[in-house]
Amino acid sequence: MEISIWSDIRCPFCYIGKRKFEAALKDFAHSDKIQIAWKSFELDPSLETQTDMNAIEHFISSKGIEKEQAMQMFEGATQMAKDAGIDFNLEKSVPANSLKAHxxxxxxxxxGPVDALKEALLSAQLxxxxxxxxxxxxxVLGADHGLxxxxxxTMLASDDFTYEVRQDQMEARNLGISGVPFFVLNNKYGVSGAQPTEVFLETLENAWAAYEKENSGLDIIEGKTCDVSGNCD
Incomplete structure (x- = not known):
């Protein structure tokens, strides 16, 4: 069964959601039959990378809110991350355009598989x-993960794979996805946000039940037949 996950590397809740979803997968009986498809989503495609400020300063400037309010929001995300086993350091986080990373x-x-590289990119940013x-x-990071x-x-000096990023984002728009993380299970079940692990697990089980039903073949009512060898019963 395929699960598509739209996320942005700049998004704190995408990292938290990834960890919570992975925790659910560990408790899911059919996790070995799950295929993950990571999909690109840029929260701010027009963002110009600014290495002279951190993510909190950029957030205050771009949103026009008070520092105290911003710090409360970031502290809330940091605590959620800690509960998921991640130690955010958002005061060091660089406001960086994520297109190249996608x-x-x-x-x-x-x-080959990209799960480890996805994890490394989220950690690098957040x-x-x-x-x-x-x-x-x-x-260098790519080389650390087999590239x-x-x-x-050479690839980044060109426009290669920009089209693929844009296609992921177009697919998200067609599905009505306007925020990330967003999980689509078996093309039927959608989960928005960094939900509790229990929510992910329940949705996994429901999606799997539907998937098994769809792929179980025909419901056959048995009767008298003859087979291709001429045997009748």
């Missing part, structure tokens, strides 16, 4: 304070 993920998909718009950083650093640099 393109690296699409490039990585041509080589925990380690790295610039995910920096080509050299992305080349060729020179190929990553």
């Amino acid at each position: 393109r690296v993920l699409h490039f990585a998909k041509t080589k 925990v380690e304070g790295k610039n995910i718009d920096d080509i050299e950083f992305l080349a 060729d650093a020179a190929e990553v640099r």
Whole structure:
């Protein structure tokens, strides 16, 4: 069964949601039969990377809110992350455009699984304070996860995989997705946001039951037949 997950590397709740969803998968009896498809979603495609301020300062400036209110919001997200086993360091987080990072993920998909790279990118942005718009950083990180650093640099110097990112975002719009994280299970069940692990697990079980029913073949009422070998009963 396929599960598509739209998320942005800049999004704190996308990292939290990823961890909560993974916790649900650990308790799901059929987790070995689940295929994850990571989908790109840019929260602010027009964002210009700014290395001279942190994410909190940028948030205050761009949203026009008071610092105290912003700090309360960020502290709430940080506590949610801690409960999910993540130590956010949002005061170090760089306001960085995420397009290049999404393109690296699409490039990585041509080589194999991308779960570990996705995790590393989220950690780089939200925990380690790295610039995910920096080509050299992305080349080194890609190399740490099985990619060729020179190929990553060459790819990012072109427009390769930009189309794939845009297609993911168009698909999200067609589905009515306007915020992330957003999980689509078996093309039928949608879960919005960093929901509790129990919600993810319940949805997994419901989606699996529907998936099994769809793929169980015909419901046959048995009667007298003859087979292709001429045997009748």
